[in-house]
Amino acid sequence: MIALLKRDLRLAVRAGGGFGLGVAFFLILCALVPFGVGPDSGALRPIAPGILWLGALLACLLSLDRIFALDHEDGSLDLLATSPLPLEGAVAVKALAHWITTGLPLIVAAPLFGILLHLPGAAIPALIVSLLLGTPALSMLGAFGAAVTVGLRRGGLLLSLLVLPLYIPTLIFGTEMIRRGQEGGSIATPLLFLAGITAGTLALIPFAAAAALRINLR
Amino acid sequence: MSIWEYANPVKFMRTSGAILPWVVAGAAICTVTGLVWGFLTSDDYRQGSTVKIVFLHVPAAMMAINIWVMMLVASLIWLVRRHHVSALAAKAAAPIGAVMTVIGLITGAVWGQPMWGTWWEWDPRLTSFLILLLFYIGYIALWSAIEDPDSAADLTAVLCLVGSVFALLSRYAVLFWNQGLHQGASLSVQSGERMSAVYRYPLYLTMLGFGLLFLALLLVRTRTEIRKRRLAALQAREMRA
Numbered sequence: 001m002i003a004l005l006k007r008d009l010r011l012a013v014r015a016g017g018g019f020g021l022g023v024a025f026f027l028i029l030c031a032l033v034p035f036g037v038g039p040d041s042g043a044l045r046p047i048a049p050g051i052l053w054l055g056a057l058l059a060c061l062l063s064l065d066r067i068f069a070l071d072h073e074d075g076s077l078d079l080l081a082t083s084p085l086p087l088e089g090a091v092a093v094k095a096l097a098h099w100i101t102t103g104l105p106l107i108v109a110a111p112l113f114g115i116l117l118h119l120p121g122a123a124i125p126a127l128i129v130s131l132l133l134g135t136p137a138l139s140m141l142g143a144f145g146a147a148v149t150v151g152l153r154r155g156g157l158l159l160s161l162l163v164l165p166l167y168i169p170t171l172i173f174g175t176e177m178i179r180r181g182q183e184g185g186s187i188a189t190p191l192l193f194l195a196g197i198t199a200g201t202l203a204l205i206p207f208a209a210a211a212a213l214r215i216n217l218r
Numbered sequence: 219m220s221i222w223e224y225a226n227p228v229k230f231m232r233t234s235g236a237i238l239p240w241v242v243a244g245a246a247i248c249t250v251t252g253l254v255w256g257f258l259t260s261d262d263y264r265q266g267s268t269v270k271i272v273f274l275h276v277p278a279a280m281m282a283i284n285i286w287v288m289m290l291v292a293s294l295i296w297l298v299r300r301h302h303v304s305a306l307a308a309k310a311a312a313p314i315g316a317v318m319t320v321i322g323l324i325t326g327a328v329w330g331q332p333m334w335g336t337w338w339e340w341d342p343r344l345t346s347f348l349i350l351l352l353f354y355i356g357y358i359a360l361w362s363a364i365e366d367p368d369s370a371a372d373l374t375a376v377l378c379l380v381g382s383v384f385a386l387l388s389r390y391a392v393l394f395w396n397q398g399l400h401q402g403a404s405l406s407v408q409s410g411e412r413m414s415a416v417y418r419y420p421l422y423l424t425m426l427g428f429g430l431l432f433l434a435l436l437l438v439r440t441r442t443e444i445r446k447r448r449l450a451a452l453q454a455r456e457m458r459a
Contacts, residue, residue: 144380148360148373158356158363162377165352166384169391176395193394197387208380215372 001085001093008097011070022059022102023109029055030113041118048117049127049178053171055113056106056131057138061160063102064142067094068150068213077150081217087210092202095136095143095209103135119182126181130194134174137198140205141166147212169197225301227444234437241434248427256420271329273420277428279322282350285315285432289357290382293375303440305371306447308378309361310439314432316354323347346389353381367447 033051037043071077080090110131111124119127145163149155177190224230256273292308295301326344327337338344360377364370 148377149363151369152363155363158359161352161359162356165349165356165388166380168349169384169387172388172391172395190394193391205380208376212373212376215369215376218369 001089004080004085004090004093005097008094009100012066012097012101020105022063023105025059025062026055026106026109026113029058030116033117044118045120045182048114048119049123049175049182051117052110052114052119052127052178053130053134053174056103056110056135057164057167057171059106060098060102060135060138060142061163063098064146064159064163065149065156067098067143067146069146069155072150072216077213078217081213087213088206091143091147091209091213092140092206095139095206098143099136099139103131103139106135107131119178122184123178123182126178126187129187129191130174130177133191133194133198134170137170137194137201138167140198140201140209141170144205144209144212147209147216150213151216170194173197222299222301225299225303227303227447230303231441231444234441238434238437238441241430241437245427245430245434248423249431250427252420252423252425252427256417256424259416259420265333268329268332269417271325272417273424275322275325275329276421277425278318278325279347280425281428281432282315282318282322282347284429285311285318286350286353286382286385289315289378293378296371297375297379302371302447303444305375306443307436307440308375309371310443311432311436312354312358312361314435314439316351316358318428318432319347319351319354323351342389342392342395345392345395346385349388349392350385353385357381 030051033047034044037047068077071080081087083090107128110127114124114127142163145159145166148162149159152158173190173194177187177194180187180190224233253273256270259270261267261269289308289311292304292311296305296308323344326347330339331337357374357377360374361370364373
């Protein structure tokens with residue numbers, strides 16, 4: 001499993017733009033929003049949590065097709081399926097690699113973009129914690145979507161149609177948490193919900209994704 | 219005699235062909251009678267004539283949710299017991315469910331405009347229905363995207379399972395996210411009757427009618443799917459010969 005993780009990370013780095021592209025996309029999104037709604041901090045502050053989470057969502061979505069598509073094309077996915085490592089484990093590792101290459105850089109960069117969007121300093125810890133808790137669920141659900149659409153030639157649009165509705169609960173609790181952090185309220189409730197969703201997806205989605213992969217590899 | 223006998227397509231075709239006219243007739247009678255009866259009731263003293271939208275809105279919304287549950291059950295049967303009729307029934311049900319969801323949303327908007335003063339509000343019930351529509355669309359799109367019918371049935375079944383969990387999760391997450399404008403359930407088993415009998419009985423009739431309507435459409439569509447499958451098999455045999 002560790003070998004697979006290392007391999008995936010190395011591929012992501014050497015193929016170029018593994019770590020950087022997601023963050024660059026995030027930056028562009030955060031830079032475009034003020035053009036759309038105006039530079040007024042009074043207008044930006046209330047929507048900042050939503051923009052940051054939507055940015056994370058879309059940055060995650062854009063890199064999803066890479067989780068399985070390349071391995072499916074060159075046949076290494078078939079090898080993974082026949083290897084002694086259970087396919088569920090392989091899915092979990094690949095989702096983890098996806099999270100390290102897209103989720104983690106986003107979390108590191110998010111406070112900076114929060115400042116760009118006039119997010120008050122008090123909300124920054126809530127922002128980091130919410131992304132830290134929420135993005136693994138995004139990667140996991142994305143791995144499921146990628147597993148379902150891996151055999152399709154033009155799966156990209158379909159992938160977003162399938163995956164984005166699954167992101168709704170995470171998005172709701174993530175933004176709610178930042179909003180409460182912004183207003184100085186208690187963040188415990190959304191935090192627990194978010195942690196629950198992530199724990200649930202980490203436990204159950206690998207089975208669904210592996211089942212979908214087996215069907216596609218048949 | 220068990221219900222699994224109908225997993226045999228021949229048996230299913232014979233039985234469904236026999237009962238289909240009766241179901242269609244029942245659906246037509248119940249829906250038309252219920253709607254006309256509902257239309258002829260006197261206006262509500264506060265809502266005026268807009269109250270009559272309820273006879274379309276509530277049955278459609280009810281069926282929209284029930285059809286998803288039916289698809290979930292059919293998907294489970296397909297995954298566990300590999301009955302093709304079950305998978306085809308789930309496939310046939312999805313567009314009906316999507317249309318029911320759209321009817322529920324549109325009639326709700328038409329009612330909401332004079333009553334709430336807005337076509338659309340990001341209310342938990344409305345929002346979760348929109349999310350349900352998204353799940354229907356994704357499900358239908360996945361069916362049409364995959365060429366191999368068995369893989370398509372498998373993948374959509376898995377999607378239906380995961381989607382059900384997340385649709386339910388979204389339903390309650392949305393409650394947390396925004397307080398509602400939509401009134402609570404008008405009909406409820408526990409809390410007694412909150413609706414005048416004048417409106418209740420036509421509503422029961424249209425609900426029954428929509429249930430039968432769904433059954434009729436489902437049978438027709440499933441029969442079409444089975445015939446399409448047979449046609450494809452015949453063509454494949456022709457190609458090989």
